[in-house]
Amino acid sequence: MGFRLTMGHVLIQNLHKQFIERRAARRRVNSDPDVQRGERFAVLTDINLEFTDGELVCILGPSGCGKTTLVRIVAGFETPTSGRVLTDGREVSGPRADTIFVFQHSGLLPWMTVSENVMLGVRDMKDKQKMAEKIQEYIDIVDLTGFEDIYPHQLSGGMQRRAELARALVVNPEILIMDEPFAGLDFLTRLKMREEVINMHELIRKTIIFITHDIDEALVMADRVVVMSDRPASVKTDIELDFPHPRDFARNPDLENLRRQVYTELGVHYAL
Numbered sequence: 355m356g357f358r359l360t361m362g363h364v365l366i367q368n369l370h371k372q373f374i375e376r377r378a379a380r381r382r383v384n385s386d387p388d389v390q391r392g393e394r395f396a397v398l399t400d401i402n403l404e405f406t407d408g409e410l411v412c413i414l415g416p417s418g419c420g421k422t423t424l425v426r427i428v429a430g431f432e433t434p435t436s437g438r439v440l441t442d443g444r445e446v447s448g449p450r451a452d453t454i455f456v457f458q459h460s461g462l463l464p465w466m467t468v469s470e471n472v473m474l475g476v477r478d479m480k481d482k483q484k485m486a487e488k489i490q491e492y493i494d495i496v497d498l499t500g501f502e503d504i505y506p507h508q509l510s511g512g513m514q515r516r517a518e519l520a521r522a523l524v525v526n527p528e529i530l531i532m533d534e535p536f537a538g539l540d541f542l543t544r545l546k547m548r549e550e551v552i553n554m555h556e557l558i559r560k561t562i563i564f565i566t567h568d569i570d571e572a573l574v575m576a577d578r579v580v581v582m583s584d585r586p587a588s589v590k591t592d593i594e595l596d597f598p599h600p601r602d603f604a605r606n607p608d609l610e611n612l613r614r615q616v617y618t619e620l621g622v623h624y625a626l
């Protein structure tokens with residue numbers, strides 16, 4: 355094989371997704387005029403996006419607009435109603451080893467240590483020496499050196515997320531999907547985790563699709579911010595961010611203006 359220059363390339367074309375209304379959700383959405391009982395309802399309408407290899411994309415949008423659905427389709431867990439997604443030039447038809455999804459809630463196995471959990475990603479490697487080196491390499495990348503033999507319950511929330519990140523990275527995916535990975539972490543830990551992700555991205559340079567509803571988080575981290583509308587979600591804005599890290603709103607008027615713009619787009623008329 356020759357060089358493949360578009361490994362982490364993602365192309366989303368004319369994507370639409372409808373769901374049949376869920377029983378459990380019925381009572382909640384009953385008052386919603388465009389949702390009728392047991393009917394089909396649109397979650398995503400005409401999404402067209404292209405992410406280049408190695409880009410760190412943040413997807414921002416109101417809760418319930420369809421962000422998780424969108425990335426589940428990219429990961430191959432869910433099929434589109436119409437339209438298609440291509441990764442590396444091939445149409446997505448199911449889950450693939452080159453696209454790894456880091457879930458909203460901790461997926462560490464509680465009876466395994468940090469390094470055993472990370473090993474899950476590379477357990478098929480024949481060369482055990484190489485495998486051990488790989489495990490250590492990614493534990494180091496997420497700053498968990500020294501915590502290899504610790505069990506998940508002994509780790510703080512932030513450290514648990516980092517261990518999960520190591521387990522995802524060790525697989526060496528071309529595309530890493532992180533769906534609100536910092537939900538439930540305290541504010542300070544969240545700030546530190548943002549930095550971890552930025553540093554990790556600098557090191558590995560893989561495509562990262564990061565979902566958040568935190569505007570500042572997106573603007574501080576991303577190469578690219580995609581703002582989604584309310585459900586049914588369409589792309590409202592797609593912004594390239596060419597600001598160096600670390601980013602400081604107070605010191606960068608252009609970034610601050612962008613921030614105000616995004617707040618307004620999401621229906622808040624002033625940035626706090």
Ligand SMILES: Nc1ncnc2c1ncn2[C@@H]1O[C@H](COP(=O)(O)OP(=O)(O)O)[C@@H](O)[C@H]1O
Nearest residue numbers: 373374375376379397417418419420421422423
């Ligand atoms: N499998 C499903 N069946 C029916 N409705 C679903 C399903 N998955 C998600 N939904 C609904 O689709 C909408 C968008 O959900 P989701 O993509 O999780 O939003 P977000 O991640 O932006 O909060 C919600 O109203 C949710 O209840």
Ligand SMILES: [Mg+2]
Nearest residue numbers: 421422423533
């Ligand atoms: Mg979600």
